[in-house]
Amino acid sequence: MAYNGDEPSLSSMTIPFLSGLNPEQREAVTLPRQSALILAGAGSGKTRVLTMRIAYLIQTGQASPHGILAVTFTNKAAKEMLVRLSALLPINTRGMWVGTFHGLCNRMLRAHHRDAGLPALFQILDNQDQLAAVKRVLKSLNIDDEKYPPRQVQQFINRNKEQGLRAEKVEAYDPHTQRLVECFAAYDVQCGREGVVDFAELLLRSYELLCAHPELRKHYQQRFQYLLVDEFQDTNRLQYQWLKLLAGESSAIFAVGDDDQSIYAFRGAHTGNMAELERDFSVEKVIKLERNYRSHGNILNAANALISYNQQRKGKNLWTDDSAGEPIRVFAAPTDHAEAEFIVEEATALAREGTGLSGMAVLYRSNAQSRVLEHALFRAGLPYRVYGGLRFFERQEIKHALAYLRLLANPDDDGSLLRIINFPARGIGARTLEQLQDLAASQGLSLWRAARLGALGGKAGSGIKAFVQLIETLGDGSRDLALPEIVEQVLEHSGLLAHYRQDKQEEDRLENLNELVNAAAVYAEEYDGGADAELAASLAETSGWGGPVLAAFLTHASLEAGEHQADGSQEALQLMTVHAAKGLEFHAVFISGLEEGLFPHENSMMEADGLEEERRLMYVAITRARRRLYLSYAQSRMLHGQMRYGVASRFLRELPENLLKQVGGWDDYAAALPPQIAPTRGQAPGHTTRGQAFRVQPSSHASDHPFSIGQNVLHAKFGNGVIVNCEGHGSDARVQVNFRDAGIKWLALEYAKLLPA
DNA sequence: ACTACGAGACTTTTT
């Protein structure tokens, strides 16, 4: 829908694509060179603004593609941006620095690996690899992994790195923490020795590289005059410091985010970065994108009312030109199975009416909930797809194959060697391994170098010799081969194929291994050596086999774990956690398991910001829906092998009652509901009009005052708030307002001076 | 070197 407001500015006359933007979007896109914070609500055209901003800067000659850095959190978002950008501009996107934080840091480290103190072909550890590495450290330090669970040590390391802290900088006053710091330090030493880098290290190393090399820093600062950040509310401290360092004096940061959709505090996201950005970069104007192009009015009003219960907010309210649409359907089920059956029935009915199955999503708070849903869907024969779980490059057989390849690229990678030295089994047992490890430790060599000495005698020695022979043959054989052939060779000669062929039940794994060859072929096809010129140049100094293509492919495998499930083409109902649904939208959405303790999750109550983060999560869930929204909960549910009896989630009570409609035929449900959401008589909701944000007319009792649920209001004493409930007529009319600062209050309209805001 | 059994967890997760 084109904006038909004021006279088109000069820029929109010369740049045709700007005409499709609303005034706020256009203001953001055409901002002069200054740092800015764009608060972009759900469905407000965030990605569009981001890509158009880049296109605008290039089109108007303010920047060259070379001078732009745009950073996202996921590969998907980065790809999306590049695709949209190349649709807007006929430019070669290859030279542009558009990617994930980790991808860009990797790129920088590859180019300056020497200054960063890394080998040219450093390997990247994913979570699994890192955990394995931590376990080895604990073993080498003789640390009891009962008292120091590897997972906790891993988290300790990552948390600190994400704060920008090295082991020596961590403050440790108690013996337990001191021990953890020791592990941290030893882990980093081990990684350095083996030439491997974990995810957090990519960022920290890149940050330190820029800190320690002023010329380099200046180079990048001068190059990147425009830095654009997506999902800014999800950045952690280190990421923000990295951006700050890269921005320098003259560059402008364009940060897009939504504090109401911050759902990753648990993994280190620091919302405070928004305030810090405003201060550090003297942001003059915060632009809010509040017009929503996705959802019907009722859905938006529900989301607005819910999120108004949060105290920690920048304050932002979505509105739409669209009609109110249908009421939100609420279903109370006696059991989790009944809940699942209800969802199956409704989805089937919707599908019969013509809604594509893939346009519907069932969302839940925790993965464990998918089981019951899957069971019901399977019985009904309704195709479905579950997101989450193992990704392609995380599968056991793929990791084994990659470990062989990694050992070829970087023979000092002990982790990879250990993974495959006896897989498939080739008679190298624990005993032999111990000898080898002792030898390596005493000589200060990597396991591979120790193995190659041929110093071990007897049966152990011959086993090792055979392995060394195998790897050397694979390595030498790889010299003249293209990437997919190298992979094929490795699969065949390592015995991996033979191993999985033995087992009838392992057929999937064989298929995956073949898929790996395909993936390598596709990658080799798209590979552009130019982007890795620095890497190619530095190859001569390495002892590894395989060319830059292999190294790049391995990086790709670590940085981009691949699809969750192989067959994404089929029409199927989408099942996923609320977290996984962020950024997606569906015609119809089912939010299931709305019970106290589940959603909001009980474990979240321990944390300071816990409940508010859960509420933001619910906000994200609601705003995924375009046209239809179902909310359901079960009064009893099997959890941890025990029957649990649940109470309806407080989030249901926080939604304006007149937007909801009870559905389903369970006789007793009304009695079971909290009084606030008793079944509504008559049809709900009015409409939402442009300009007057989410204006809803409660239809059951026509109001004689200008206020309605969901509306923003201003009170002389209590400040800003949102109406969450209305009742009475004339002089009896009262409204319940959730004030941002003053909490929830009932106000009699006759006395309270309430202004629409 | 492989299988079997028991103990313990079990919120959300991208890179």
Place this chain on the structure above:
DNA sequence: GTCTCGTAGT
């Protein structure tokens, strides 16, 4: 309830 992981036994 069910999955993973580690150890003990064959």
